[in-house]
Amino acid sequence: MQYRKLGKINFEVSALGFGAMRLPGMKNPLDPRVDEKEAIRMIRHAIDSGINYLDTAWPYHMGASERIVGKALQDGYREKVFLVTKLPMFLVNKKDDFNRYLDSQLERLQTDYLDCYLFHAMSAGALDKLEKFSFIEDMEREKTAGRIKNIGFSFHDTLPVFKKIVDYYDWDLAQIQYNYLDTAVQAGHEGLLYAAQKGIAITIMEPLKGGMLANPPGEARQVLDASSVKHTPVDWALQYLWNLPEVSVVLSGMSTMEQLEQNILSAENSGIDSLSVEENNTIDKIITIYQKRILVPCTACKYCMPCPAGVNIPANFAAVNTANTKPVTFMDRVMKARNKRVYRKMDKSRDKVDKKNPNGNASLCIECGKCIPLCPQGIDIPTELAKVHQVMGKRKKPEDVF
Ligand code: SF4
Ligand code: SF4
CATH class of the missing domain: 3.20.20.100 (NADP-dependent oxidoreductase domain)
Structure with missing residues:
Protein backbone atom coordinates (compact mmCIF):
# COMPACT_ATOMS: atom_id res chain seq x y z
CA MET A 1 0.00 0.00 0.00
CA ILE A 294 -24.22 12.67 -19.88
CA LEU A 295 -27.77 14.03 -19.83
CA VAL A 296 -28.31 14.00 -16.05
CA PRO A 297 -25.25 14.20 -13.74
CA CYS A 298 -26.64 11.75 -11.18
CA THR A 299 -23.99 9.91 -9.12
CA ALA A 300 -26.44 7.31 -7.74
CA CYS A 301 -25.78 8.45 -4.14
CA LYS A 302 -29.47 7.77 -3.31
CA TYR A 303 -29.76 10.73 -0.91
CA CYS A 304 -33.06 11.49 -2.67
CA MET A 305 -34.48 8.06 -1.85
CA PRO A 306 -36.95 6.74 -0.90
CA CYS A 307 -39.38 8.66 -3.09
CA PRO A 308 -42.91 8.73 -1.62
CA ALA A 309 -44.34 7.87 -5.04
CA GLY A 310 -42.02 4.90 -5.44
CA VAL A 311 -39.84 6.28 -8.25
CA ASN A 312 -36.41 4.65 -8.43
CA ILE A 313 -34.76 8.00 -9.15
CA PRO A 314 -31.11 6.99 -9.78
CA ALA A 315 -32.12 4.00 -11.92
CA ASN A 316 -34.16 6.27 -14.19
CA PHE A 317 -31.25 8.67 -14.66
CA ALA A 318 -28.83 5.80 -15.30
CA ALA A 319 -31.24 4.49 -17.94
CA VAL A 320 -31.43 7.76 -19.85
CA ASN A 321 -27.67 8.29 -19.71
CA THR A 322 -27.13 4.79 -21.12
CA ALA A 323 -29.76 5.45 -23.79
CA ASN A 324 -27.71 8.42 -24.93
CA THR A 325 -24.66 6.25 -25.67
CA LYS A 326 -23.55 5.99 -29.27
CA PRO A 327 -23.23 2.23 -29.86
CA VAL A 328 -19.81 1.38 -31.22
CA THR A 329 -19.24 -2.19 -30.14
CA PHE A 330 -21.52 -5.23 -30.09
CA MET A 331 -21.64 -4.94 -26.28
CA ASP A 332 -22.86 -1.35 -26.59
CA ARG A 333 -25.81 -2.55 -28.66
CA VAL A 334 -26.53 -5.31 -26.15
CA MET A 335 -26.37 -2.80 -23.29
CA LYS A 336 -28.74 -0.40 -25.05
CA ALA A 337 -31.26 -3.14 -25.75
CA ARG A 338 -31.01 -4.36 -22.16
CA ASN A 339 -31.43 -0.80 -20.93
CA LYS A 340 -34.72 -0.40 -22.81
CA ARG A 341 -35.98 -3.63 -21.26
CA VAL A 342 -34.95 -2.46 -17.78
CA TYR A 343 -37.04 0.69 -18.17
CA ARG A 344 -40.02 -1.27 -19.54
CA LYS A 345 -39.87 -3.63 -16.56
CA MET A 346 -39.85 -0.86 -13.96
CA ASP A 347 -43.17 -0.31 -12.16
CA LYS A 348 -45.49 2.01 -14.04
CA SER A 349 -48.62 1.68 -11.95
CA ARG A 350 -49.16 3.84 -8.84
CA ASP A 351 -51.28 1.10 -7.29
CA LYS A 352 -48.74 -1.66 -7.67
CA VAL A 353 -45.48 0.10 -6.85
CA ASP A 354 -43.63 -1.25 -3.82
CA LYS A 355 -42.80 1.89 -1.81
CA LYS A 356 -40.43 0.04 0.52
CA ASN A 357 -38.26 -1.17 -2.38
CA PRO A 358 -39.15 1.44 -4.98
CA ASN A 359 -38.56 0.56 -8.59
CA GLY A 360 -41.02 2.89 -10.29
CA ASN A 361 -40.36 4.51 -13.63
CA ALA A 362 -40.17 8.26 -14.18
CA SER A 363 -43.87 8.60 -15.05
CA LEU A 364 -44.84 7.90 -11.40
CA CYS A 365 -43.33 11.20 -10.16
CA ILE A 366 -46.05 13.36 -8.60
CA GLU A 367 -43.78 16.43 -8.49
CA CYS A 368 -43.99 16.76 -4.72
CA GLY A 369 -40.50 18.30 -4.74
CA LYS A 370 -39.38 16.44 -1.59
CA CYS A 371 -36.28 15.10 -3.32
CA ILE A 372 -34.98 18.39 -4.75
CA PRO A 373 -33.20 19.81 -1.66
CA LEU A 374 -31.69 16.39 -0.92
CA CYS A 375 -29.75 16.12 -4.17
CA PRO A 376 -26.09 17.13 -3.72
CA GLN A 377 -25.76 17.51 -7.49
CA GLY A 378 -28.45 20.20 -7.60
CA ILE A 379 -30.55 18.23 -10.09
CA ASP A 380 -34.13 19.44 -10.56
CA ILE A 381 -35.28 15.84 -10.21
CA PRO A 382 -38.99 16.07 -11.19
CA THR A 383 -38.16 18.18 -14.26
CA GLU A 384 -35.45 15.77 -15.37
CA LEU A 385 -37.66 12.74 -14.68
CA ALA A 386 -40.30 14.18 -17.00
CA LYS A 387 -37.65 14.33 -19.71
CA VAL A 388 -36.51 10.80 -18.92
CA HIS A 389 -40.02 9.54 -19.56
CA GLN A 390 -40.20 11.38 -22.85
CA VAL A 391 -37.07 9.53 -24.00
CA MET A 392 -37.50 6.15 -22.35
CA GLY A 393 -41.29 5.86 -22.32
CA LYS A 394 -42.34 7.89 -25.35
CA ARG A 395 -39.26 7.08 -27.47
CA LYS A 396 -38.37 10.68 -28.25
CA LYS A 397 -34.80 11.46 -29.25
CA PRO A 398 -32.65 12.67 -26.32
CA GLU A 399 -31.43 15.65 -28.38
CA ASP A 400 -35.07 16.78 -28.88
CA VAL A 401 -35.84 16.62 -25.16
CA PHE A 402 -32.71 17.56 -23.15
S1 SF4 B 1 -40.64 15.08 -6.87
FE1 SF4 B 1 -41.12 13.13 -7.85
S2 SF4 B 1 -39.25 11.92 -7.68
FE2 SF4 B 1 -39.07 13.62 -6.23
S3 SF4 B 1 -39.80 12.73 -4.29
FE3 SF4 B 1 -41.55 13.73 -5.28
S4 SF4 B 1 -42.55 12.13 -6.47
FE4 SF4 B 1 -40.50 11.38 -5.92
S1 SF4 C 1 -29.63 12.63 -4.80
FE1 SF4 C 1 -29.19 13.39 -6.88
S2 SF4 C 1 -27.23 12.45 -7.40
FE2 SF4 C 1 -28.01 11.31 -5.64
S3 SF4 C 1 -29.17 9.58 -6.54
FE3 SF4 C 1 -30.64 11.23 -6.23
S4 SF4 C 1 -30.66 12.34 -8.19
FE4 SF4 C 1 -28.83 11.09 -8.17
Whole structure:
Protein backbone atom coordinates (compact mmCIF):
# COMPACT_ATOMS: atom_id res chain seq x y z
CA MET A 1 0.00 0.00 0.00
CA GLN A 2 1.16 3.55 -0.74
CA TYR A 3 0.83 6.10 2.07
CA ARG A 4 0.48 9.86 1.76
CA LYS A 5 0.39 12.96 3.92
CA LEU A 6 -3.02 13.77 5.41
CA GLY A 7 -2.67 17.56 5.12
CA LYS A 8 -1.59 19.05 8.43
CA ILE A 9 -2.87 16.03 10.38
CA ASN A 10 -0.01 13.98 11.77
CA PHE A 11 -1.00 10.69 10.12
CA GLU A 12 0.32 8.70 7.18
CA VAL A 13 -2.82 7.74 5.30
CA SER A 14 -3.30 4.95 2.78
CA ALA A 15 -3.82 6.26 -0.76
CA LEU A 16 -7.06 4.25 -0.87
CA GLY A 17 -9.77 4.76 1.73
CA PHE A 18 -12.75 2.50 2.35
CA GLY A 19 -16.06 4.32 1.85
CA ALA A 20 -18.87 2.46 3.63
CA MET A 21 -21.66 3.86 1.43
CA ARG A 22 -21.98 1.10 -1.16
CA LEU A 23 -21.52 -2.00 0.99
CA PRO A 24 -22.33 -5.39 -0.59
CA GLY A 25 -26.02 -6.05 -1.03
CA MET A 26 -28.11 -9.20 -0.80
CA LYS A 27 -28.38 -11.58 -3.74
CA ASN A 28 -31.85 -10.28 -4.60
CA PRO A 29 -31.13 -6.79 -6.07
CA LEU A 30 -34.53 -5.53 -4.84
CA ASP A 31 -33.63 -6.41 -1.22
CA PRO A 32 -32.21 -3.11 0.16
CA ARG A 33 -30.37 -4.74 3.10
CA VAL A 34 -26.59 -5.00 3.32
CA ASP A 35 -24.96 -8.43 3.30
CA GLU A 36 -23.50 -7.80 6.74
CA LYS A 37 -21.25 -10.83 6.92
CA GLU A 38 -19.64 -10.02 3.58
CA ALA A 39 -19.35 -6.32 4.44
CA ILE A 40 -17.48 -7.11 7.66
CA ARG A 41 -15.23 -9.56 5.80
CA MET A 42 -14.44 -6.87 3.21
CA ILE A 43 -13.73 -4.13 5.76
CA ARG A 44 -11.37 -6.38 7.73
CA HIS A 45 -9.65 -7.55 4.56
CA ALA A 46 -9.16 -3.91 3.52
CA ILE A 47 -7.53 -3.12 6.88
CA ASP A 48 -5.37 -6.27 6.76
CA SER A 49 -4.22 -5.10 3.29
CA GLY A 50 -3.04 -1.73 4.62
CA ILE A 51 -6.09 0.52 4.17
CA ASN A 52 -6.19 2.73 7.26
CA TYR A 53 -8.94 5.28 6.44
CA LEU A 54 -12.58 4.34 6.93
CA ASP A 55 -15.43 6.70 6.07
CA THR A 56 -19.09 6.33 6.98
CA ALA A 57 -22.07 8.58 7.75
CA TRP A 58 -25.38 8.58 9.62
CA PRO A 59 -27.68 8.01 6.60
CA TYR A 60 -25.58 5.49 4.65
CA HIS A 61 -27.59 2.32 4.05
CA MET A 62 -30.37 3.91 6.12
CA GLY A 63 -28.26 3.79 9.28
CA ALA A 64 -26.88 0.28 8.80
CA SER A 65 -23.45 1.44 7.61
CA GLU A 66 -22.28 2.86 10.97
CA ARG A 67 -23.54 -0.21 12.83
CA ILE A 68 -21.79 -2.61 10.46
CA VAL A 69 -18.57 -0.59 10.56
CA GLY A 70 -18.80 -0.72 14.38
CA LYS A 71 -19.02 -4.52 14.28
CA ALA A 72 -16.19 -4.81 11.75
CA LEU A 73 -13.93 -2.73 14.00
CA GLN A 74 -14.15 -5.11 16.96
CA ASP A 75 -11.34 -7.59 17.77
CA GLY A 76 -8.53 -5.01 17.59
CA TYR A 77 -9.43 -3.41 14.24
CA ARG A 78 -10.55 -0.04 15.66
CA GLU A 79 -7.02 1.05 16.57
CA LYS A 80 -5.78 0.29 13.05
CA VAL A 81 -7.90 2.89 11.25
CA PHE A 82 -8.54 6.61 10.99
CA LEU A 83 -12.31 6.53 11.50
CA VAL A 84 -14.52 9.25 10.06
CA THR A 85 -18.24 9.87 10.29
CA LYS A 86 -20.41 12.92 9.80
CA LEU A 87 -22.99 15.10 11.53
CA PRO A 88 -26.05 14.99 9.24
CA MET A 89 -26.53 18.72 8.62
CA PHE A 90 -29.74 18.03 6.65
CA LEU A 91 -31.33 16.50 9.80
CA VAL A 92 -30.16 18.77 12.63
CA ASN A 93 -32.69 21.38 13.74
CA LYS A 94 -31.55 22.49 17.18
CA LYS A 95 -28.41 22.97 19.24
CA ASP A 96 -28.86 19.74 21.22
CA ASP A 97 -28.89 17.70 18.00
CA PHE A 98 -25.09 17.85 17.90
CA ASN A 99 -24.69 15.77 21.04
CA ARG A 100 -27.68 13.59 20.25
CA TYR A 101 -26.19 12.49 16.93
CA LEU A 102 -22.61 12.23 18.19
CA ASP A 103 -23.66 10.07 21.17
CA SER A 104 -25.68 7.77 18.89
CA GLN A 105 -22.92 7.54 16.30
CA LEU A 106 -20.24 6.63 18.88
CA GLU A 107 -22.61 3.99 20.19
CA ARG A 108 -23.35 2.61 16.70
CA LEU A 109 -19.64 2.57 15.91
CA GLN A 110 -18.80 1.02 19.32
CA THR A 111 -15.96 3.47 19.89
CA ASP A 112 -15.06 6.26 22.35
CA TYR A 113 -13.68 8.64 19.73
CA LEU A 114 -13.69 9.64 16.08
CA ASP A 115 -10.47 10.45 14.29
CA CYS A 116 -12.37 13.08 12.37
CA TYR A 117 -15.96 14.32 12.60
CA LEU A 118 -17.30 16.07 9.50
CA PHE A 119 -20.20 18.41 8.96
CA HIS A 120 -21.99 16.35 6.31
CA ALA A 121 -22.88 17.84 2.91
CA MET A 122 -21.98 21.44 3.66
CA SER A 123 -23.65 24.02 1.46
CA ALA A 124 -24.70 27.66 1.82
CA GLY A 125 -27.81 26.59 3.75
CA ALA A 126 -25.87 24.19 5.96
CA LEU A 127 -23.36 26.93 6.79
CA ASP A 128 -26.25 29.13 7.96
CA LYS A 129 -27.38 26.30 10.25
CA LEU A 130 -23.87 25.71 11.54
CA GLU A 131 -23.61 29.41 12.46
CA LYS A 132 -27.12 29.59 13.89
CA PHE A 133 -26.46 26.73 16.30
CA SER A 134 -22.76 27.59 16.93
CA PHE A 135 -21.80 23.99 16.14
CA ILE A 136 -18.10 24.88 15.97
CA GLU A 137 -18.28 25.40 19.76
CA ASP A 138 -19.62 21.85 20.11
CA MET A 139 -16.91 20.45 17.86
CA GLU A 140 -14.18 22.21 19.85
CA ARG A 141 -15.64 21.15 23.19
CA GLU A 142 -15.68 17.51 22.06
CA LYS A 143 -12.17 17.85 20.65
CA THR A 144 -10.97 19.03 24.06
CA ALA A 145 -12.84 16.14 25.66
CA GLY A 146 -11.11 13.70 23.29
CA ARG A 147 -14.24 12.34 21.58
CA ILE A 148 -13.23 14.05 18.31
CA LYS A 149 -9.61 14.25 17.20
CA ASN A 150 -10.00 16.39 14.06
CA ILE A 151 -12.69 18.61 12.53
CA GLY A 152 -13.74 18.74 8.91
CA PHE A 153 -16.59 18.91 6.42
CA SER A 154 -17.85 17.22 3.30
CA PHE A 155 -19.13 19.46 0.56
CA HIS A 156 -21.80 19.78 -2.14
CA ASP A 157 -22.37 23.29 -3.48
CA THR A 158 -20.67 25.82 -5.74
CA LEU A 159 -17.04 26.99 -5.75
CA PRO A 160 -17.74 30.41 -4.13
CA VAL A 161 -19.57 28.66 -1.28
CA PHE A 162 -16.68 26.21 -0.92
CA LYS A 163 -14.18 29.07 -0.55
CA LYS A 164 -16.43 30.78 1.98
CA ILE A 165 -16.61 27.60 4.07
CA VAL A 166 -12.86 26.97 3.78
CA ASP A 167 -12.22 30.51 5.06
CA TYR A 168 -14.78 30.17 7.85
CA TYR A 169 -12.67 27.98 10.15
CA ASP A 170 -9.25 26.39 10.58
CA TRP A 171 -10.38 23.00 9.24
CA ASP A 172 -8.31 19.83 9.41
CA LEU A 173 -9.99 18.02 6.52
CA ALA A 174 -12.33 18.58 3.58
CA GLN A 175 -14.04 15.83 1.63
CA ILE A 176 -14.97 16.84 -1.91
CA GLN A 177 -16.51 15.25 -4.98
CA TYR A 178 -13.81 15.07 -7.63
CA ASN A 179 -12.97 12.92 -10.64
CA TYR A 180 -11.79 13.59 -14.18
CA LEU A 181 -15.27 14.69 -15.25
CA ASP A 182 -15.87 16.95 -12.26
CA THR A 183 -12.84 19.25 -12.34
CA ALA A 184 -15.13 22.27 -12.80
CA VAL A 185 -18.10 20.97 -10.78
CA GLN A 186 -18.76 21.94 -7.12
CA ALA A 187 -15.37 22.70 -5.45
CA GLY A 188 -13.60 21.57 -8.64
CA HIS A 189 -9.89 21.87 -9.27
CA GLU A 190 -9.75 25.47 -8.11
CA GLY A 191 -11.34 24.54 -4.79
CA LEU A 192 -9.02 21.57 -4.38
CA LEU A 193 -5.97 23.83 -4.72
CA TYR A 194 -7.52 26.54 -2.55
CA ALA A 195 -8.11 24.20 0.41
CA ALA A 196 -4.87 22.24 0.01
CA GLN A 197 -2.67 25.35 0.10
CA LYS A 198 -4.10 26.04 3.57
CA GLY A 199 -2.90 22.62 4.75
CA ILE A 200 -6.40 21.12 4.80
CA ALA A 201 -6.30 17.39 4.09
CA ILE A 202 -8.28 16.63 0.92
CA THR A 203 -10.22 13.40 0.71
CA ILE A 204 -11.97 12.52 -2.52
CA MET A 205 -15.47 11.08 -2.85
CA GLU A 206 -17.19 9.96 -6.05
CA PRO A 207 -13.88 9.12 -7.78
CA LEU A 208 -15.85 7.07 -10.34
CA LYS A 209 -18.81 9.48 -10.55
CA GLY A 210 -21.19 6.98 -9.01
CA GLY A 211 -19.72 4.09 -11.04
CA MET A 212 -20.16 5.86 -14.39
CA LEU A 213 -16.42 5.93 -15.08
CA ALA A 214 -16.15 2.19 -14.48
CA ASN A 215 -18.26 1.48 -17.55
CA PRO A 216 -17.13 3.77 -20.36
CA PRO A 217 -19.17 3.83 -23.56
CA GLY A 218 -17.72 1.96 -26.56
CA GLU A 219 -16.31 5.12 -28.13
CA ALA A 220 -14.26 5.79 -24.99
CA ARG A 221 -13.20 2.15 -24.74
CA GLN A 222 -11.75 2.40 -28.23
CA VAL A 223 -9.63 5.36 -27.09
CA LEU A 224 -8.45 3.40 -24.05
CA ASP A 225 -7.65 0.34 -26.18
CA ALA A 226 -5.61 2.50 -28.56
CA SER A 227 -3.38 3.77 -25.75
CA SER A 228 -0.03 2.03 -25.43
CA VAL A 229 -0.45 2.26 -21.63
CA LYS A 230 -2.99 -0.22 -20.31
CA HIS A 231 -5.25 0.38 -17.31
CA THR A 232 -8.74 -0.81 -16.50
CA PRO A 233 -11.34 2.00 -16.69
CA VAL A 234 -11.44 2.15 -12.88
CA ASP A 235 -7.65 2.30 -12.69
CA TRP A 236 -7.58 5.19 -15.20
CA ALA A 237 -9.97 7.16 -12.98
CA LEU A 238 -8.11 6.41 -9.74
CA GLN A 239 -4.61 7.06 -11.11
CA TYR A 240 -5.85 10.43 -12.39
CA LEU A 241 -6.58 11.39 -8.77
CA TRP A 242 -3.47 9.91 -7.16
CA ASN A 243 -1.38 11.80 -9.71
CA LEU A 244 -2.33 15.03 -7.89
CA PRO A 245 -0.12 15.99 -4.93
CA GLU A 246 -3.01 17.81 -3.23
CA VAL A 247 -5.06 14.60 -2.89
CA SER A 248 -4.51 12.72 0.37
CA VAL A 249 -6.88 9.80 0.11
CA VAL A 250 -9.32 8.55 -2.51
CA LEU A 251 -12.47 7.02 -1.04
CA SER A 252 -13.99 4.20 -2.96
CA GLY A 253 -17.36 2.68 -2.13
CA MET A 254 -16.59 -0.93 -2.97
CA SER A 255 -19.38 -3.50 -3.15
CA THR A 256 -17.48 -6.71 -3.88
CA MET A 257 -14.27 -8.33 -2.74
CA GLU A 258 -13.12 -8.33 -6.36
CA GLN A 259 -13.49 -4.52 -6.58
CA LEU A 260 -11.60 -4.18 -3.31
CA GLU A 261 -8.71 -6.36 -4.54
CA GLN A 262 -8.49 -4.45 -7.82
CA ASN A 263 -8.48 -1.08 -6.07
CA ILE A 264 -5.81 -2.20 -3.60
CA LEU A 265 -3.64 -3.21 -6.56
CA SER A 266 -4.27 0.17 -8.19
CA ALA A 267 -3.31 1.99 -4.98
CA GLU A 268 -0.10 0.00 -4.73
CA ASN A 269 0.83 1.19 -8.24
CA SER A 270 -0.09 4.83 -7.59
CA GLY A 271 2.13 7.87 -7.30
CA ILE A 272 2.21 11.65 -7.39
CA ASP A 273 3.00 13.07 -10.87
CA SER A 274 3.20 9.55 -12.26
CA LEU A 275 0.98 9.95 -15.35
CA SER A 276 2.76 10.37 -18.68
CA VAL A 277 1.83 12.92 -21.38
CA GLU A 278 0.20 10.11 -23.35
CA GLU A 279 -1.91 9.05 -20.36
CA ASN A 280 -3.05 12.63 -19.74
CA ASN A 281 -3.93 13.04 -23.43
CA THR A 282 -5.93 9.82 -23.33
CA ILE A 283 -7.93 11.05 -20.35
CA ASP A 284 -8.60 14.37 -22.14
CA LYS A 285 -10.08 12.45 -25.09
CA ILE A 286 -12.30 10.36 -22.82
CA ILE A 287 -13.57 13.47 -21.04
CA THR A 288 -14.75 14.89 -24.39
CA ILE A 289 -16.62 11.66 -25.18
CA TYR A 290 -18.33 11.50 -21.79
CA GLN A 291 -19.32 15.15 -21.86
CA LYS A 292 -21.30 14.55 -25.05
CA ARG A 293 -23.14 11.70 -23.38
CA ILE A 294 -24.22 12.67 -19.88
CA LEU A 295 -27.77 14.03 -19.83
CA VAL A 296 -28.31 14.00 -16.05
CA PRO A 297 -25.25 14.20 -13.74
CA CYS A 298 -26.64 11.75 -11.18
CA THR A 299 -23.99 9.91 -9.12
CA ALA A 300 -26.44 7.31 -7.74
CA CYS A 301 -25.78 8.45 -4.14
CA LYS A 302 -29.47 7.77 -3.31
CA TYR A 303 -29.76 10.73 -0.91
CA CYS A 304 -33.06 11.49 -2.67
CA MET A 305 -34.48 8.06 -1.85
CA PRO A 306 -36.95 6.74 -0.90
CA CYS A 307 -39.38 8.66 -3.09
CA PRO A 308 -42.91 8.73 -1.62
CA ALA A 309 -44.34 7.87 -5.04
CA GLY A 310 -42.02 4.90 -5.44
CA VAL A 311 -39.84 6.28 -8.25
CA ASN A 312 -36.41 4.65 -8.43
CA ILE A 313 -34.76 8.00 -9.15
CA PRO A 314 -31.11 6.99 -9.78
CA ALA A 315 -32.12 4.00 -11.92
CA ASN A 316 -34.16 6.27 -14.19
CA PHE A 317 -31.25 8.67 -14.66
CA ALA A 318 -28.83 5.80 -15.30
CA ALA A 319 -31.24 4.49 -17.94
CA VAL A 320 -31.43 7.76 -19.85
CA ASN A 321 -27.67 8.29 -19.71
CA THR A 322 -27.13 4.79 -21.12
CA ALA A 323 -29.76 5.45 -23.79
CA ASN A 324 -27.71 8.42 -24.93
CA THR A 325 -24.66 6.25 -25.67
CA LYS A 326 -23.55 5.99 -29.27
CA PRO A 327 -23.23 2.23 -29.86
CA VAL A 328 -19.81 1.38 -31.22
CA THR A 329 -19.24 -2.19 -30.14
CA PHE A 330 -21.52 -5.23 -30.09
CA MET A 331 -21.64 -4.94 -26.28
CA ASP A 332 -22.86 -1.35 -26.59
CA ARG A 333 -25.81 -2.55 -28.66
CA VAL A 334 -26.53 -5.31 -26.15
CA MET A 335 -26.37 -2.80 -23.29
CA LYS A 336 -28.74 -0.40 -25.05
CA ALA A 337 -31.26 -3.14 -25.75
CA ARG A 338 -31.01 -4.36 -22.16
CA ASN A 339 -31.43 -0.80 -20.93
CA LYS A 340 -34.72 -0.40 -22.81
CA ARG A 341 -35.98 -3.63 -21.26
CA VAL A 342 -34.95 -2.46 -17.78
CA TYR A 343 -37.04 0.69 -18.17
CA ARG A 344 -40.02 -1.27 -19.54
CA LYS A 345 -39.87 -3.63 -16.56
CA MET A 346 -39.85 -0.86 -13.96
CA ASP A 347 -43.17 -0.31 -12.16
CA LYS A 348 -45.49 2.01 -14.04
CA SER A 349 -48.62 1.68 -11.95
CA ARG A 350 -49.16 3.84 -8.84
CA ASP A 351 -51.28 1.10 -7.29
CA LYS A 352 -48.74 -1.66 -7.67
CA VAL A 353 -45.48 0.10 -6.85
CA ASP A 354 -43.63 -1.25 -3.82
CA LYS A 355 -42.80 1.89 -1.81
CA LYS A 356 -40.43 0.04 0.52
CA ASN A 357 -38.26 -1.17 -2.38
CA PRO A 358 -39.15 1.44 -4.98
CA ASN A 359 -38.56 0.56 -8.59
CA GLY A 360 -41.02 2.89 -10.29
CA ASN A 361 -40.36 4.51 -13.63
CA ALA A 362 -40.17 8.26 -14.18
CA SER A 363 -43.87 8.60 -15.05
CA LEU A 364 -44.84 7.90 -11.40
CA CYS A 365 -43.33 11.20 -10.16
CA ILE A 366 -46.05 13.36 -8.60
CA GLU A 367 -43.78 16.43 -8.49
CA CYS A 368 -43.99 16.76 -4.72
CA GLY A 369 -40.50 18.30 -4.74
CA LYS A 370 -39.38 16.44 -1.59
CA CYS A 371 -36.28 15.10 -3.32
CA ILE A 372 -34.98 18.39 -4.75
CA PRO A 373 -33.20 19.81 -1.66
CA LEU A 374 -31.69 16.39 -0.92
CA CYS A 375 -29.75 16.12 -4.17
CA PRO A 376 -26.09 17.13 -3.72
CA GLN A 377 -25.76 17.51 -7.49
CA GLY A 378 -28.45 20.20 -7.60
CA ILE A 379 -30.55 18.23 -10.09
CA ASP A 380 -34.13 19.44 -10.56
CA ILE A 381 -35.28 15.84 -10.21
CA PRO A 382 -38.99 16.07 -11.19
CA THR A 383 -38.16 18.18 -14.26
CA GLU A 384 -35.45 15.77 -15.37
CA LEU A 385 -37.66 12.74 -14.68
CA ALA A 386 -40.30 14.18 -17.00
CA LYS A 387 -37.65 14.33 -19.71
CA VAL A 388 -36.51 10.80 -18.92
CA HIS A 389 -40.02 9.54 -19.56
CA GLN A 390 -40.20 11.38 -22.85
CA VAL A 391 -37.07 9.53 -24.00
CA MET A 392 -37.50 6.15 -22.35
CA GLY A 393 -41.29 5.86 -22.32
CA LYS A 394 -42.34 7.89 -25.35
CA ARG A 395 -39.26 7.08 -27.47
CA LYS A 396 -38.37 10.68 -28.25
CA LYS A 397 -34.80 11.46 -29.25
CA PRO A 398 -32.65 12.67 -26.32
CA GLU A 399 -31.43 15.65 -28.38
CA ASP A 400 -35.07 16.78 -28.88
CA VAL A 401 -35.84 16.62 -25.16
CA PHE A 402 -32.71 17.56 -23.15
S1 SF4 B 1 -40.64 15.08 -6.87
FE1 SF4 B 1 -41.12 13.13 -7.85
S2 SF4 B 1 -39.25 11.92 -7.68
FE2 SF4 B 1 -39.07 13.62 -6.23
S3 SF4 B 1 -39.80 12.73 -4.29
FE3 SF4 B 1 -41.55 13.73 -5.28
S4 SF4 B 1 -42.55 12.13 -6.47
FE4 SF4 B 1 -40.50 11.38 -5.92
S1 SF4 C 1 -30.66 12.34 -8.19
FE1 SF4 C 1 -29.19 13.39 -6.88
S2 SF4 C 1 -29.63 12.63 -4.80
FE2 SF4 C 1 -30.64 11.23 -6.23
S3 SF4 C 1 -29.17 9.58 -6.54
FE3 SF4 C 1 -28.83 11.09 -8.17
S4 SF4 C 1 -27.23 12.45 -7.40
FE4 SF4 C 1 -28.01 11.31 -5.64
